[in-house]
Amino acid sequence: MVKRKKERFFYSSEPPIDKPFNWGLMTRLFEYMSPYRKSLLPKAVIAMLLTTGIRLVVPIFIGVLTFDHAIKNKNTPLLIELITSIAVMYIVSWVANTYRIRWMNELGQLVICDIRQHLFKHIQQLSHRFFDQRSAGSILVRVINDVNSLQDLFTNGVINVLMDLILLVGIIVLMFVYSPPLALAIMVVVPLMFVISTSIRRRIRRSWQVVRARQAKINSHLNESIQGIRVTQSYTQEQENMNFFDGINNDNLLSWKQATRLNAMFRPFVDVSNAIGTVILIWYGSHLIQQGSLEMGVFVSFAFYLGMFWEPISRLGQVYNQLLVGMASSERIFEFLDERPNVAEITNPVEPDDVRGKVVFKEVEFSYDGKRKALNGIDLNIKAGETVAFVGHTGSGKSTIANLICRFYDATSGSVEIDDIPIKHLKLESLRQQVSIVLQDTFIFSGTIMENIRFGRPGASDEEVQRAAEAVGANLFINKLKDGYHTEVEERGNVLSVGERQLLSFARALLANPRILILDEATASIDTVTEVNIQKALKTLLAGRTAIIVAHRLSTIREADSIIVLDHGNIIEQGSHEELMELEKEYYRLVLSQFKRLEVG
Numbered sequence: 201m202v203k204r205k206k207e208r209f210f211y212s213s214e215p216p217i218d219k220p221f222n223w224g225l226m227t228r229l230f231e232y233m234s235p236y237r238k239s240l241l242p243k244a245v246i247a248m249l250l251t252t253g254i255r256l257v258v259p260i261f262i263g264v265l266t267f268d269h270a271i272k273n274k275n276t277p278l279l280i281e282l283i284t285s286i287a288v289m290y291i292v293s294w295v296a297n298t299y300r301i302r303w304m305n306e307l308g309q310l311v312i313c314d315i316r317q318h319l320f321k322h323i324q325q326l327s328h329r330f331f332d333q334r335s336a337g338s339i340l341v342r343v344i345n346d347v348n349s350l351q352d353l354f355t356n357g358v359i360n361v362l363m364d365l366i367l368l369v370g371i372i373v374l375m376f377v378y379s380p381p382l383a384l385a386i387m388v389v390v391p392l393m394f395v396i397s398t399s400i401r402r403r404i405r406r407s408w409q410v411v412r413a414r415q416a417k418i419n420s421h422l423n424e425s426i427q428g429i430r431v432t433q434s435y436t437q438e439q440e441n442m443n444f445f446d447g448i449n450n451d452n453l454l455s456w457k458q459a460t461r462l463n464a465m466f467r468p469f470v471d472v473s474n475a476i477g478t479v480i481l482i483w484y485g486s487h488l489i490q491q492g493s494l495e496m497g498v499f500v501s502f503a504f505y506l507g508m509f510w511e512p513i514s515r516l517g518q519v520y521n522q523l524l525v526g527m528a529s530s531e532r533i534f535e536f537l538d539e540r541p542n543v544a545e546i547t548n549p550v551e552p553d554d555v556r557g558k559v560v561f562k563e564v565e566f567s568y569d570g571k572r573k574a575l576n577g578i579d580l581n582i583k584a585g586e587t588v589a590f591v592g593h594t595g596s597g598k599s600t601i602a603n604l605i606c607r608f609y610d611a612t613s614g615s616v617e618i619d620d621i622p623i624k625h626l627k628l629e630s631l632r633q634q635v636s637i638v639l640q641d642t643f644i645f646s647g648t649i650m651e652n653i654r655f656g657r658p659g660a661s662d663e664e665v666q667r668a669a670e671a672v673g674a675n676l677f678i679n680k681l682k683d684g685y686h687t688e689v690e691e692r693g694n695v696l697s698v699g700e701r702q703l704l705s706f707a708r709a710l711l712a713n714p715r716i717l718i719l720d721e722a723t724a725s726i727d728t729v730t731e732v733n734i735q736k737a738l739k740t741l742l743a744g745r746t747a748i749i750v751a752h753r754l755s756t757i758r759e760a761d762s763i764i765v766l767d768h769g770n771i772i773e774q775g776s777h778e779e780l781m782e783l784e785k786e787y788y789r790l791v792l793s794q795f796k797r798l799e800v801g
């Protein structure tokens with residue numbers, strides 16, 4: 201029993217991110233910054249240099265110059281000058297820093313927006329095979345979570361690394377210039393602190409990684425639960441679902457606790473490092489002052505530098521983490537971006553001006569997985585304007601034929617031709633403009649009914665949309681809705697009935713006005729009134745175009761010019777309804793069995 205539960209709720213987790221640093225990946229990632237090379241990037245760098253430069257010299261002004269020159273020599277004008285300069289420097293630094301942060305955030309957001317746009321555009325072009333192999337949830341995680349996790353790297357990582365390096369090197373150099381022995385004494389503890397800080401950081405990073413993995417699990421489960429809510433409720437599996445959710449939700453809480461506990465250790469550690477440095481400074485610095493080998497002003501400057509010292513060190517450790525996280529995410533993003541559509545367009549594809557709608561299959565074989573054949577040497581010749589229906593047992597290959605005509609997949613061997621041109625030679629856009637498919641499960645997008653129909657031809661006017669709806673009789677139910685054509689329907693259109701959705705998709709297809717229409721008929725049983733409405737709508741829809749019907753209800757296809765019976769990917773019978781009934785073979789048996797089912801029902 202327990203084993204079954206585990207199997208049902210299996211979600212693959214993201215791979216670990218402890219991989220060696222990869223320059224190639226990083227270079228590719230940072231190329232996304234190149235559009236801003238001449239605008240935001242240099243502005244942010246200049247602002248950063250200004251802030252960093254001022255931060256480095258201010259301690260000298262406060263310590264060495266104020267104490268050892270102005271105060272020691274009782275030079276009041278110099279003191280006033282110094283105080284004014286320090287005030288001006290603070291103001292300039294504050295303004296520059298404000299702009300640095302603003303520009304860096306802007307740059308980060310723009311880069312993230314570009315990456316997401318690129319990824320979305322690319323994913324939209326990928327073939328069905330890509331989507332067959334992945335769940336919607338896992339694609340979502342990459343477009344949202346992985347891209348988000350690059351945000352830190354772009355907003356803070358890049359410029360901050362440069363800033364921290366300059367700051368750190370600057371502080372060390374200045375400390376050594378003013379007092380090598382004191383600088384050395386303070387530096388003694390640096391390697392140890394660096395090692396400890398990096399190790400804490402590593403543990404923090406790993407713990408956040410666990411948090412992310414558990415959150416991804418919650419997302420996947422939530423996604424599946426919402427999508428499958430009807431099934432869950434009808435099998436009263438709510439409790440089991442809830443128990444599982446409880447488990448992963450608790451795991452997530454525990455991982456959060458662990459991560460925040462480690463996180464909480466970090467700031468105090470920086471404070472302790474600071475304190476150790478301060479103790480060394482006071483102890484050894486006062487010793488040097490008493491000896492006469494250190495000026496008071498230098499001591500003060502050192503105190504300031506010490507305050508600034510640990511910040512870049514701790515941030516640099518963080519940047520390395522950000523780089524590793526960014527690398528893992530970019531690796532996953534690039535994996536999608538490197539995915540090529542299986543149905544690629546040839547160079548210089550044919551763009552026919554006028555398609556008549558003849559469809560020919562020559563010795564077509566097809567397999568989805570390279571092992572099991574879904575179609576076996578299919579030969580077909582569908583004349584322009586003909587209505588051809590495909591029937592056969594479930595899994596016999598009917599939808600596969602439709603998939604190949606739309607070129608959602610390429611035939612493994614043989615060729616599919618439209619008007620004697622192999623579809624591989626056609627421009628995909630022209631092909632898909634001429635071939636429309638009305639699927640079993642009509643997808644309704646969130647938006648109004650009007651917009652959903654207009655999806656068939658985005659340039660269509662409101663009147664054209666209404667005419668299409670009227671032609672298929674969809675206006676009858678649309679007019680009854682509170683807001684008519686402007687009624688909002690949610691994603692997947694759950695508020696509409698199966699029949700209404702089907703009529704909507706007919707109107708959509710009619711508006712698109714393709715030469716070849718493929719109708720993957722809905723299997724759901726609908727009442728006779730709707731059935732009659734749909735039959736009427738179909739007549740309008742199919743008139744004057746080549747129609748390919750993947751038929752589940754045999755009553756729909758009596759009037760087809762030709763009926764093709766498929767069995768395990770082979771054509772076993774072909775002819776008109778009357779001819780096939782006379783044969784008394786597979787079609788005859790299918791019709792009889794359907795009638796029997798109806799009688800029993």
Ligand SMILES: Nc1ncnc2c1ncn2[C@@H]1O[C@H](COP(=O)(O)OP(=O)(O)OP(=O)(O)O)[C@@H](O)[C@H]1O
Pocket residue numbers: 332568569574592593594595596597598599600601
């Ligand atoms: N995306 C896919 N990946 C792998 N195999 C698939 C895929 N789609 C269909 N198949 C397999 O290919 C074969 C033919 O499927 P197809 O969908 O064409 O059947 P069908 O006749 O339309 O069935 P139904 O009447 O149930 O819709 C089946 O064995 C099916 O399991």
